[in-house]
Amino acid sequence: MMVIKRLHQIARYLSSRLEGYLALIFGLLGVMLMLVVAAHWFLVLEPTLRAEAESRAAVLAQSQVQGLERVLGEYQDPEHLQRELVSALGSILLFKDGSTQEHFIQRISLMFDYDLFRVPPGSLDLDLGTTACDRCFVSRIPLYHPQDRLLIGVATCYSSPRFLRDLTGDLGRTLLWVAGLILLSIGYAWFQAQRFLRRLRESEHNLRAVFEAAPFPMLLQADDEPFPRRANAAAKRYLDLHETVEGCLDSEAWRALAGLTLPTQAGETHEVNFDGLTHDRTHWALASSVPLRFSGRTSRLIGLADVSELKTVQEELRTASFTDTLTGLYNRRYLYQRLNHEIELADRYHHTLSAILFDLDFFKRINDTFGHNVGDDVLVCVGGVLQSCVREVDVAGRHGGEEFLVILPHADLAEATEVAERIRDAVASIEWSMPGLELTISGGVAQHCGESLDAFVDVADRRLYMAKESGRNQIIAMPRGGASEGRDVPTAEPTA
Numbered sequence: 119m120m121v122i123k124r125l126h127q128i129a130r131y132l133s134s135r136l137e138g139y140l141a142l143i144f145g146l147l148g149v150m151l152m153l154v155v156a157a158h159w160f161l162v163l164e165p166t167l168r169a170e171a172e173s174r175a176a177v178l179a180q181s182q183v184q185g186l187e188r189v190l191g192e193y194q195d196p197e198h199l200q201r202e203l204v205s206a207l208g209s210i211l212l213f214k215d216g217s218t219q220e221h222f223i224q225r226i227s228l229m230f231d232y233d234l235f236r237v238p239p240g241s242l243d244l245d246l247g248t249t250a251c252d253r254c255f256v257s258r259i260p261l262y263h264p265q266d267r268l269l270i271g272v273a274t275c276y277s278s279p280r281f282l283r284d285l286t287g288d289l290g291r292t293l294l295w296v297a298g299l300i301l302l303s304i305g306y307a308w309f310q311a312q313r314f315l316r317r318l319r320e321s322e323h324n325l326r327a328v329f330e331a332a333p334f335p336m337l338l339q340a341d342d343e344p345f346p347r348r349a350n351a352a353a354k355r356y357l358d359l360h361e362t363v364e365g366c367l368d369s370e371a372w373r374a375l376a377g378l379t380l381p382t383q384a385g386e387t388h389e390v391n392f393d394g395l396t397h398d399r400t401h402w403a404l405a406s407s408v409p410l411r412f413s414g415r416t417s418r419l420i421g422l423a424d425v426s427e428l429k430t431v432q433e434e435l436r437t438a439s440f441t442d443t444l445t446g447l448y449n450r451r452y453l454y455q456r457l458n459h460e461i462e463l464a465d466r467y468h469h470t471l472s473a474i475l476f477d478l479d480f481f482k483r484i485n486d487t488f489g490h491n492v493g494d495d496v497l498v499c500v501g502g503v504l505q506s507c508v509r510e511v512d513v514a515g516r517h518g519g520e521e522f523l524v525i526l527p528h529a530d531l532a533e534a535t536e537v538a539e540r541i542r543d544a545v546a547s548i549e550w551s552m553p554g555l556e557l558t559i560s561g562g563v564a565q566h567c568g569e570s571l572d573a574f575v576d577v578a579d580r581r582l583y584m585a586k587e588s589g590r591n592q593i594i595a596m597p598r599g600g601a602s603e604g605r606d607v608p609t610a611e612p613t614a
């Protein structure tokens with residue numbers, strides 16, 4: 119694992135170095151190409167074309183010189199012969215290209231072997247035409263006597279270099295232009311590539327800086343790897359990441375986080391909670407996960423924003439919104455929400471549901487006699503009694519003022535009445551530290567029979583009113599002879 123990682127690092131280093139020199143390599147390749155083309159031109163093409171041009175010039179000179187041999191055969195008198203030769207040479211030199219008006223043969227000189235050719239020595243050596251003919255092709259054409267076919271001299275023709283130009287045209291200049299353009303293009307491409315690479319490096323550097331300096335945790339993980347490839351300083355702190363001996367980033371919290379389902383779409387966020395962090399508590403984080411490719415591998419960028427404190431505050435607010443601040447019991451808002459829910463469950467699953475509405479007897483008198491603070495303490499104390507007398511599934515809360523409501527799921531009227539009695543007894547038995555303080559409680563019990571929440575509470579309320587009317591300190595679970603109250607089946611007689 120270490121070896122592979124090391125090799126990977128070396129490969130990455132070499133690759134990054136190569137990237138920097140890539141443009142230079144391409145530039146050198148271009149120059150090499152130009153050198154190969156130039157070498158081919160100067161060493162192969164140009165000599166071949168020159169040889170071809172020379173042979174053309176020689177053929178042309180040969181054809182012209184044939185006329186001279188005829189003159190040599192026709193005239194015996196040296197003076198006459200010389201005049202004719204000069205005239206023939208003049209016509210050869212006048213021979214022009216129709217399109218360019220350029221002379222084909224620019225200079226011609228004759229040399230004879232006077233031992234074989236019987237005229238005074240040197241009398242026929244002629245040299246006519248321009249002397250400045252540097253690049254001319256020189257063709258030496260043997261001259262034979264027309265009768266006995268003996269070699270009697272040599273005609274040296276200096277042909278115009280236009281033969282070479284005909285063959286090459288402007289190839290050389292074109293090649294120079296092309297080479298220049300290629301070099302310019304390579305230079306431009308190299309310059310642009312360097313600029314692009316510099317910008318790329320800058321951009322990568324900036325991204326790394328942003329990644330590192332981000333105040334919230336960010337991690338980069340390849341899809342086929344269990345550990346993050348990169349983590350910024352905030353992530354290392356937050357997830358308590360440490361490097362293992364194998365060189366991977368790992369921690370308890372990372373493992374907990376990696377086991378969760380994180381969002382897969384860009385812009386999507388999930389609230390996740392996970393353990394394993396220091397401070398030994400469950401942490402909440404807002405997680406985002408953006409798919410991307412990194413170093414050619416499918417990866418994801420995980421962003422985390424710790425919302426644990428926000429969650430705690432949210433939870434506290436939620437609890438506060440459902441809690442009565444004085445007694446710590448549920449408040450009326452929660453009681454009604456819960457009762458609504460329990461009614462739905464009872465209707466759906468056809469199970470029993472009962473409720474008890476309590477009211478402290480003559481509570482005003484306690485307030486008036488002992489003061490409001492004592493009244494508050496009494497309310498808190500009664501709340502505690504209520505809480506201790508009900509099951510875990512039951513819900514006890516403050517209905518308002520000195521009224522309390524107890525919800526009893528899966529309890530019929532008889533069972534609820536029993537609980538109500540237990541509470542009444544318990545309240546009556548409280549030993550108050552305040553001399554002269556006595557407290558009783560009255561209650562109305564109702565079993566749900568399919569009616570609405572308001573109607574259900576109303577039944578309990580009317581029975582509570584009856585209890586009050588009947589002298590207080592008692593529980594009413596059925597109307598005494600009231601036909602309109604006879605919906606639920608009483609199983610216990612009212613007590614006094």
Ligand SMILES: Nc1nc2c(ncn2[C@@H]2O[C@H](COP(=O)(O)OP(=O)(O)OP(=O)(O)O)[C@@H](O)[C@H]2O)c(=O)[nH]1
Nearest residue numbers: 477478479480481482483485490491493494519520
């Ligand atoms: N100390 C205190 N008193 C409260 C609180 N809420 C309501 N009360 C008082 O409770 C008293 C209720 O009085 P009443 O409605 O006349 O009823 P009661 O005196 O208990 O008489 P019955 O209900 O008929 O037995 C009022 O004096 C209210 O001020 C509270 O939070 N703290």
